[in-house]
Amino acid sequence: xxxxxxAHLGARKRARYSGEExxxxxxxxxxxxxxxxxxxxxxxxxxxxxxAAEHPDRFTAFCMVDPWNPDSATAxxxxxxxGMRGVKFHPMRQAVAVDRVDVMxxxxxxxxxxxxxFFAHGSSESFNSPGKFARLARRWPTVPIxxxxxxxxxxLPEAIDVATDHPNVRLSTSLxxxxxxxxxxxxxxxxxxxLASDVPFGSFDFEIAKVRAAVPETADxxxxxxxxxxxxxxxxxxxxxxxxxxxxx
Numbered sequence: 108x109x110x111x112x113x114a115h116l117g118a119r120k121r122a123r124y125s126g127e128e129x130x131x132x133x134x135x136x137x138x139x140x141x142x143x144x145x146x147x148x149x150x151x152x153x154x155x156x157x158x159a160a161e162h163p164d165r166f167t168a169f170c171m172v173d174p175w176n177p178d179s180a181t182a183x184x185x186x187x188x189x190g191m192r193g194v195k196f197h198p199m200r201q202a203v204a205v206d207r208v209d210v211m212x213x214x215x216x217x218x219x220x221x222x223x224x225f226f227a228h229g230s231s232e233s234f235n236s237p238g239k240f241a242r243l244a245r246r247w248p249t250v251p252i253x254x255x256x257x258x259x260x261x262x263l264p265e266a267i268d269v270a271t272d273h274p275n276v277r278l279s280t281s282l283x284x285x286x287x288x289x290x291x292x293x294x295x296x297x298x299x300x301x302l303a304s305d306v307p308f309g310s311f312d313f314e315i316a317k318v319r320a321a322v323p324e325t326a327d328x329x330x331x332x333x334x335x336x337x338x339x340x341x342x343x344x345x346x347x348x349x350x351x352x353x354x355x356x
Contacts, residue, residue, distance in 0.1 A: 110331035110340065111141040111311065112226070112279055113255065113303035117154040119146040124307040126158040130165060136311035139331065140340060144169040147197040152186055159190070167338050169193040169226065172214070174203045180213040187217060192338045193224030198235035200228075206239035208246070215243060218250045224337060229254035230282070231262030237269050244273035251275055251337055253301065256282040263287055270295045277337075279303035280314050280329070288321035297325035301334050 111133075116124055133141060143155040143166045152170045159168035170186035172179035174196065183194060194214060198205040205211065205227050218225045225243070229235050237258035244252050252275055258266030259282035270276040271294055278291055281303040291300055300322075304314045318329045335341075 108327075108331040108335060109136075109138045109140075109315065110302065110334040110338075111138055111304050111306075111314075112253065112301045112334055113281055113305045113309075114141040114143045115146050115305075115307065116143045116158060117145050117149055117151045119148040122146060122307065126154075126162070126166075129306065130162070132306065132311055133165065136315060138311050138315075140165055140167065140335070141306075142167045142169050142193065142334070142338065144195045145171045147171060147195075147200050152182075152191075156186070156189065156191065167192050167340070169195045169224070171195050174201055174210050174214070180217065183214060183217050187221040187223055191223070193226055194218065196225075196227040198227055199230075199232045203234065204239060205229075205235045206242040208242070211243070215247045215250055219247055224251045224253060226253040227255055229258055229262070229266065230256045231258055231260070231265075237262045237266035240266075240276060241269045241273060244269070244276050248273075248275055251277060253277045253279055255279055255303065256305075257287070257291065259283050259287070267291055267294050270299060274299075277301055277333075280318060281305040281309055283317075285317050285321045288317060292322050292325065292329075297322060297328045298333055300329045301337075302330050 145151045150171050155168045159166040168191045170191045172183050203210050240254050254266050257278040270278050277299045279301045304311045319326050
């Protein structure tokens with residue numbers, strides 16, 4: 108079972124990725140399921156939600172909201188009530204420090220209430236440098252917090268330290284080279300590393316090959332087992348694409 112955390116759907120200027128296109132690419136790469144969400148520039152939750160409703164065995168929708176919009180917490184609650192399983196932020200492009208608690212607290216509170224995933228771009232830029240995630244992890248210890256790109260490229264050591272010290276923090280594979288993936292697993296174990304392709308900018312095939320090269324003994328966990336448990340997927344058929352459903356208990 109292969110489950111990918113990081114897939115954009117919809118359209119923005121100079122980028123477009125449809126449900127039909129991602130399904131084609133998933134089938135070609137052997138990806139069973141993907142977490143899908145808007146491009147940050149368009150903040151369109153309707154298209155990923157519609158795709159997830161039409162293909163529940165292939166997609167789990169995450170929402171994206173503007174952290175500065177006073178109505179965003181209400182919109183995010185509505186998304187979770189409609190079945191979305193997480194939220195994705197891009198602090199650098201949304202001009203908010205990920206650890207600015209006076210802005211971000213309502214969103215983390217909602218993740219805590221609904222058992223949802225808090226996923227944020229986490230490269231080494233100042234708005235989302237990995238150390239900032241530690242403050243969130245301490246204040247919301249039951250919320251699964253994913254540092255996108257694992258701080259890569261320059262913040263990777265700090266991201267590993269944060270994950271080592273905070274068991275609710277996960278790291279993701281996108282932008283992380285094979286030797287660094289091995290280092291992550293050596294430090295925090297395989298259970299908190301998640302496959303993340305960042306399509307359409309990245310590649311399913313490339314990320315899958317990296318994981319299999321880096322940690323062949325525990326690749327099944329990183330390629331899908333960890334994320335399936337996190338978002339409540341259960342296998343309903345042996346083998347083949349599409350043998351997944353949302354767990355009901």
